Amino acid sequence: MNINSQEMQQVAAQEAPRLDLYAGIHKALRALMADTLLALGRTDTDDALELAQASQRVMELLDFCASHLQHENDFIHAAMEARAPGASEVIAHEHEEHERHIGELGGLACALLKLEAKQRAGATLELYRQLALFIASNFQHMHVEETAHNAVLWSRYTDAELAELHAALVASIPPQEMMYVVRWLVPFMNPAERIAMMADMRAHAPAPAFAAALDTVRPHLSGQEWAKLTRGLGLPAVPGLVQA
Template identity: 55%
Template sequence: MQSHALEMAHVAATARTHLGRFNMYAGIHKALRALMADTLITVGRTDPTDAADVAHASTRVGELMDLCASHVVHENNFVHPALEARCPGVCGSVARDHEGHLHHIAHLRDAAQALVGLEAAEREAALQALYLALALFVADNFQHMHVEETVHNTALWAAYNDAELIGIHDALLATIPPAEMMLVMRWMLPQLNAPERLGVMQGMRAGAPAPVFDGMLSATQGLLNQRDWTKLARGLDVPPVPGLVVG
């Protein structure tokens, strides 16, 4: 317990030290944690006697696995090369984690897809096995993301200025298909704190076509509680009244 408390104190101190630095992990990891937790809960409460319920759980796990696999590729193609260029060797353990994650992703995807072809009597055991395997995957990824947000961020902040980090991040974002981006935003925006959310939407308004921004703003309104929506609308200087969204 003491060791854990000391570790948490160190992490908190590190986070305070680097407040204001560009953090390319923060938003996507909040989205992934939320999607992972919600998917795990969905599988855990799935009714094995209800074919529609089982099909929904299968689809949700597949959706999560696709996003996790894509996330691994994005980090391998953009973040790790940047780290290795100026901090050789820092990616070793995380890169090995990524290899393991891809194996787990393939297994979980296959297990989820197999659910829909099972007889009713077989579903309960299969769902429980999937639930337990998914729980371990989520736990492993939570620890993995902690390392990235502490060890990797420390290395990135020491080796790159914010303009360089934003350039790496923007290059990564440019490779993400629209459907994947919409899924990420669906799970990211409600999890961000108010200043983070405002910053994302201000960046989108500055860089995206007006119809794209208007569509995302309307979608975001449906994802937020009234208090959070009012804060965002005030920050963007748009009417906070439902249905009155102005680009």
Template identity: 65%
Template sequence: MKIDPKEMTELMAAQATPRLDIYVGIHKALRACMADALLSAGRMDPDDENDVAQVSQRVLALLDFCAAHLQHENEFIHTAIEARAPGGSAAVTHEHQEHEQTITELREMVAELNGRPGTARASAALDLYRRLALFVAHNFQHMHTEETALSAVLWSRYTDAELESIHQALVSSIPPDELMREVRWIVPFMNPAERTAMLSDMQRHAPAPAFAAVIDMVRPHLKDPEWLKLARSLALPPVPGLVGYQ
């Protein structure tokens, strides 16, 4: 199936009511994590052992995040598309293969950077930064295609209830430690309504200790006004000393 951009745009515009968007939360997380890693790589001091080590870990964590995300989409989202729109995910699947190759190359570049003596790291650091920038740039374009063209394919062939079932199956397949790492990037970079929707559902269905662990993890990454909105919407206990919580 060939994706016709004009047809997809018209189909999306024809939606009478907002549809379930299975891409929005995880893609906001990926964009935030990518930006964080890229900016860190750009300001890294190649002569500082600790700085190189810390930035390398950030980049490697991003690459792990991206690799896992590709696997999840291939297994669940693309499978769903191919089941009802054969060939509908072909172009994006090809880009996934390119991203997998680039992830391998970037890991090798991180190893190369760390294997050089301090005085010879500057060129490797700049090479890593530039290659990572291209990877991020292509991913931003790639995610836009998924959020528009592929969303339109899914919406035209699945109900929201069916999409929610696919999404829940995907989330259930993620190991708890990996899921917590994803939530750390998802929740802080959502807008308030998205944040409340996600966490209120978790509040209703997750064990209390698991929900508390998520709240404890994301709280340091929210500005006070963001936290106040979230705390009110979830009826969380007031935070001592935090002005504005009623």
């Protein structure tokens, strides 16, 4: 990988913060992964509906992870390779491993409800443990991307170029997937990030999409968080009065 310690030190020494393509989506991934794992761990395996819901949540996480890998491969890694050949090689191999793990975990999740009742507790525990290992690997993986990969991107691209790259990536995401991203992304940002994200959406997305995004995130924000968001956007704090 074409990344050296001097390059990373130079990037770290910059006073002005750079555009970070990983920060937001990785907050969403960490939140979704942790929430799904905790939900699986507390599932009542004697309750068929609850077990089905837990299995569905795992499948939704895996689908989101697979889509995220593809977005990074198609946009971020392509940009890195264009100006720093070989820079994404190590993480690209990890992506291949993650794809394999996603397939294995999906098989375990789908098999749960096909098992006899007496087998479900053990199978759910095994899925829980394997999912935990997958998440642990992803947490380390994301740290490398946020440090080493950003060092490559920041040393070879301007923020304006990175913004164009990000816009192209976002434009490629189907509306239904984007709402799922918003649900896990916005609530787990800090207030300044949350306001910036929603302000950008209001500026570039159709008014109904912006309104739908507000409706999506509102139930997952505290009263204080919602007040800060609406105040930052110059919107009324009462959800029913928000106009896009």
